[in-house]
Amino acid sequence: MKHRASSPPSRCPAGRYALVVATSLLSLVLLSLLRFIDGDEGYLLLAAKLVSEGKLPYRDFFFPQGPLLPVLYAALLSPFGITWQSGRFLSAALAAGTGWLVLVAIGRRGGDPPAKAFGAFLFATTALAFAWLPIAKTYSLAAFFSMAAYVATLPARDEPRATRRAIGLGLSAAMAVGVRLYCLAVVPILFVAFWRSVRRDKRRELIVALGAFVAGLLPSLWICASDPENALYGLLGYHLNRSALGFGASLSQKVLVVRELLGFGSSGHAAGLQLTALLVVLGIAAWRGARQVRRDGALAVAAGLAIVSLLPTPTFSQYFALCVPLLIPAVALSLSDAWSKRSMLARRSVLVGALAGYAALGAVEWIRYGVTGNSVIGVDRPEAWTLSASAEVARLLDTQAECGPVLSSWPGYLLESKAAPFEGSENHFSTLACRKGARYCRPA
Helix, strand or coil, X not given: CCCCCCCCCCCCHHHHHHHHHHHHHHHHHHHHHHCCCCHHHHHHHHHHHHHHCCCCXXXXXXXXXXXXXXXXXXXXXXXXXXXXXXHHHHHXXXXXXXXXXXHHHHXXXXXXXXXXXXXXXXXXXXXXXXXXXXXXXXXXXXXXXXXXXXXXXXXXXXXXXXXXXXXXXXXXXXXXXXXXXXXXXXXXXXXXXXXXXXXXXXXXXXXXXXXXXXXXXXXXXXXXXXXXXXXXXXXXXXXXXXXXXXHHHHXXXXXHHHHHHCCCCCCCHHHHHHHHHHHHHHHHHHHCCCHHHHCCHHHHHHHHHHHHHCCCCCCCHHHHHHHHHHHHHHHHHHHHHHHHCCCHHHHHHHXXXXXXXXXXXXXXXXXXXXXXXXXXXCCCCHXXXXXHHHHHHHHHHHHHCCCCCECCCCHHHHCCCCCCEXXXXXXXXXXXXXXXXXXXXXXX
């Protein structure tokens, strides 16, 4: 299977990309407004609200993630108000942007229009992507910046120099690390892929990329420097101590997650079968000696992210959502190759049937995350985990909490309320964090 080094110029590629992004945005916004709330969204959006009020993660409240999500969400949402709807809309927009980057990657790798159509289809129908990227968690930002960093490793058509790509790579990789620290593990893979793609002045362009990476890390480092002890605990110490599982139990839990990812777990069968299908296509393409699959930097980055996603205890299948956009370009190119071979009618009929089945699996998961809530993590009572239910609790709080800060069982209830959170209750991990690392937890 061979693809051209670059695709022929299209008459209106920008218009086509804009149409695909607009369509993806509409579908992602619809799902983001219907999808049940994930518990972590509450503390993440509340953190953005606190940042908009002048507070900083680590220094003023416990925060177990990289500092950039609350900072960026506060900066982008403050003019409109930080609400459930605005937070979900921004996440959906970032997810649509990730979908656009998937198409850019396919185009830079020589993909023809069918390959781009396959890429758009897969991104829109893969449950592990649409269930987790358009909600207000770290995945939307991390996936966008990780995909942007990968695209920066792909040379544009007839580019004279790679300086713009070098800057884009460095800044995007730094932003991904600032959102989810473990993205640091795949930065060397991205830089090696970039080095191989540069045609001239390799050393100069690598220095530019490294300089941009360091510059991109400065905002995160500045926030961490405001309280380095609490930052170290929030980024590392808490995660090393958050589970009481021993080695054997931890390993068993990770095996269960892998089984779920492949469609053999106790829940999420349809999403797992989709991921298995993507891996099967990639395996067949690699077995047939497809150079674009075996030397694809995106697959190496996805593999690196998958490995580090298995390290935390407990591990959750949602962590692997970052891998999906990186897998899609190679799968789309492989499907395009199969579509263009001889015996066209029979081969295309089988492929259309397989894609229809893939979309049906996605529809099953769409209903689960947006309608029934069956076996969705954290959704014990579906009617209580909707955007409208959370907003209703906030209105009730405003009628009762005029006297001072509120100690809430879940920080998400305070997002749209005028009430301030009681010190130390800014997220639902604070009690555990203080119990396991009390010397790091102190009032703001």
